[in-house]
Amino acid sequence: RASRTGQLHQEPWLMTRPQRTNAVQTAEDTEARIRGIFHSWDASGNGRISVEDMQAVLLKLGVPEESIRRIFEAADSNKDGWIDYEEFIAWICGSDQDVRDVRNCLENPRVFAAVGGENPFTPRRHVAAGITEEELAEIRAMTKPSPVVARTFEVLYLILNAGSTPSAPIRPPQRHQVVRLLRDPELGERLRSFNLEALRAAPDLTAYLVQHYFGPGGANPPERLVNGQETLTFRRVRRASRTAAVLFQWTCKELIDVGA
Numbered sequence: 001r002a003s004r005t006g007q008l009h010q011e012p013w014l015m016t017r018p019q020r021t022n023a024v025q026t027a028e029d030t031e032a033r034i035r036g037i038f039h040s041w042d043a044s045g046n047g048r049i050s051v052e053d054m055q056a057v058l059l060k061l062g063v064p065e066e067s068i069r070r071i072f073e074a075a076d077s078n079k080d081g082w083i084d085y086e087e088f089i090a091w092i093c094g095s096d097q098d099v100r101d102v103r104n105c106l107e108n109p110r111v112f113a114a115v116g117g118e119n120p121f122t123p124r125r126h127v128a129a130g131i132t133e134e135e136l137a138e139i140r141a142m143t144k145p146s147p148v149v150a151r152t153f154e155v156l157y158l159i160l161n162a163g164s165t166p167s168a169p170i171r172p173p174q175r176h177q178v179v180r181l182l183r184d185p186e187l188g189e190r191l192r193s194f195n196l197e198a199l200r201a202a203p204d205l206t207a208y209l210v211q212h213y214f215g216p217g218g219a220n221p222p223e224r225l226v227n228g229q230e231t232l233t234f235r236r237v238r239r240a241s242r243t244a245a246v247l248f249q250w251t252c253k254e255l256i257d258v259g260a
Contacts, residue, residue: 038088048082060256061102071098131191131250135243140182148236149244151229153178155213155251159199160190166202172212191250200258209255 039045043053051072058068075083075091083091091099145153157173158165160181181187199206215231230236234252238245 034089034092035085037092038085041088048084049088050082054083058102060253063098063102067098071102074098131188131243131246133188135246136182136188138243139247142241145244146240148230148232148240150175150178151213151232152237152244152248152251153182155209155232156247157181158205158209159251159254160194162202162205163195163198166198166205168204168208194254196254196257199254206255206258214255 038049041053041057042049043056044050051069054072054075055065055068058071059065063071072083073079074096075087077087077090092103139153142149151172154173157178158169184190212229213232232248234245234248237248
C-alpha cells in the first residue's frame with residue numbers, strides 16, 4: 001500500500017521474490033511490480049487504461065460486470081475517462097473493498113500469470129494470440145527440457161486435447177505424445193483458435209490440472225504438490241525458459257477463463 005508520504009509498503013500479491021533487507025531496493029521492486037501490472041492491463045500500450053481495458057481484466061478476475069463502471073470511476077480520480085499510472089498506483093494500493101477483492105484475486109499465482117505477471121521491461125504480448133513461429137521453433141529444439149518446462153508442456157497437451165479427452169488422466173502424458181504435439185505444424189493455430197468450451201466442459205480435467213500442476217491459489221503456493229512434484233509458477237517456468245513461460249501464461253489464461 002502507499003503511505004501518506006507516498007512510500008510503498010509490501011503486500012503479499014506484490015512479492016515476486018523473497019524480501020530483501022535493503023528497504024530502498026524493496027520499494028523499487030514493489031513499484032516495478034505495480035508498473036508491470038499497469039502495463040499488462042494497458043491493452044493499447046498508450047500509457048493509460050480505458051474502461052474497456054479494465055473490464056477485460058476484471059471480468060477474468062470474477063468481478064461482476066455491473067460493478068466495473070463504479071470501480072473504474074473510483075480509480076479515474078480526474079474524471080477524464082482514462083486511468084494513468086499515478087491514478088492506477090493510488091487505486092491499486094487503496095483500502096476500498098473493491099480493490100482489496102482485486103488484490104486477493106491477484107494473490108492466486110495462476111491469476112497473476114494470466115493478468116498481471118508481465119515484466120514491465122519486456123515487449124507486451126497478448127497471450128491469447130498464441131506464440132510466434134520462431135518461439136515454437138525454439139521449443140521444438142528442446143530435446144531435454146528441464147522438469148518444470150516438461151511439466152508445462154504436459155499441461156499444454158492436456159488442455160489442447162480437452163475436447164477428445166475431457167476426463168482426468170490416470171497418469172501424465174507420455175513424452176512421445178507431448179513431442180508429437182509440439183511438432184504439429186498447426187500448433188500455433190491451435191493455440192490461437194482454441195475452443196474454450198471444450199475445457200469448460202471438462203471439470204474433472206481442470207481439477208486434475210490444479211491439483212497436480214498448480215496447487216491451490218494463494219500468495220504462498222506449496223513447494224510440492226500431492227504427487228510430490230514441484231508446483232508450477234510463472235517465476236519458476238520463466239527462470240527455466242522465457243519461451244516456455246509464454247506457453248505457461250497461455251495455459252493459465254485458459255484455466256482462469258473457465259474459473260479453475
